[in-house]
Amino acid sequence: GAVVSQHPSRVICKSGTSVKIECRSLDFQATTMFWYRQFPKQSLMLMATSNEGSKATYEQGVEKDKFLINHASLTLSTLTVTSAHPEDSSFYICSARGPTDRNEAFFGQGTRLTVV
Amino acid sequence: GEDVEQSLFLSVREGDSSVINCTYTDSSSTYLYWYKQEPGAGLQLLTYIFSNMDMKQDQRLTVLLNKKDKHLSLRIADTQTGDSAIYFCAERFDSSYKLIFGSGTRLLVRP
Numbered sequence: 485g486a487v488v489s490q491h492p493s494r495v496i497c498k499s500g501t502s503v504k505i506e507c508r509s510l511d512f513q514a515t516t517m518f519w520y521r522q523f524p525k526q527s528l529m530l531m532a533t534s535n536e537g538s539k540a541t542y543e544q545g546v547e548k549d550k551f552l553i554n555h556a557s558l559t560l561s562t563l564t565v566t567s568a569h570p571e572d573s574s575f576y577i578c579s580a581r582g583p584t585d586r587n588e589a590f591f592g593q594g595t596r597l598t599v600v
Numbered sequence: 601g602e603d604v605e606q607s608l609f610l611s612v613r614e615g616d617s618s619v620i621n622c623t624y625t626d627s628s629s630t631y632l633y634w635y636k637q638e639p640g641a642g643l644q645l646l647t648y649i650f651s652n653m654d655m656k657q658d659q660r661l662t663v664l665l666n667k668k669d670k671h672l673s674l675r676i677a678d679t680q681t682g683d684s685a686i687y688f689c690a691e692r693f694d695s696s697y698k699l700i701f702g703s704g705t706r707l708l709v710r711p
Contacts, residue, residue: 490642516696516697518697518698518699520701526703526704527688527701527702527703527704528643528688528699528701529701530698530699530700533696533698577642577643579643579697579699580697581696581697588633588645588648588697589645589692589697589699590645591635591642591643591644591645592642593641593642594640594641594642596640
């Protein structure tokens with residue numbers, strides 16, 4: 485149990501277009517999800533906290549108009565990279581707090597975004 | 601602010617023990633985690649320790665926490681080639697499950 489599914493795993497898009505990444509908790513409800521970004525050979529940097537039914541909380545330096553987060557249900561959060569540019573190319577990973585009896589966060593498989 | 605540091609690279613021979621170290625600056629964390637990441641993949645939770653514990657053992661894994669020195673380590677016994685990956689330590693500060701990650705240590709296991 486406690487599986488987080490992220491889709492797509494890889495996406496290539498043209499510069500100027502928008503890309504949506506989905507993060508789903510498959511067998512539990514997640515009121516809070518997190519979006520991280522990972523540059524090659526670097527650590528994961530928290531971008532924002534996604535809260536079901538309310539606005540996301542963005543970390544300092546993350547453009548909220550650039551990275552739109554929607555958490556419309558207890559099992560789905562989406563991250564939309566708007567007007568993508570090559571510098572947005574990165575590995576994006578989501579996580580969700582697990583069921584209350586599991587003291588851990590569960591991570592999706594990640595999405596490799598390449599903007600050409 | 602929070603800062604979590606790790607050594608970048610560790611190479612060991614198959615069958616030896618590996619010790620991956622992590623230092624942190626903010627001692628108010630509630631839990632500390634170790635994650636494993638294989639190339640192009642997401643994160644796999646290996647183990648975690650509550651901040652009021654000194655040690656936790658889980659099969660081949662031993663976590664040591666020195667709160668005074670703000671030092672966390674992960675020991676992998678009988679390291680196998682399948683253990684080759686990047687290992688991240690992470691701090692959690694509250695009930696929100698927001699994690700602050702270390703820089704990651706790349707473990708290479710030589711046959």
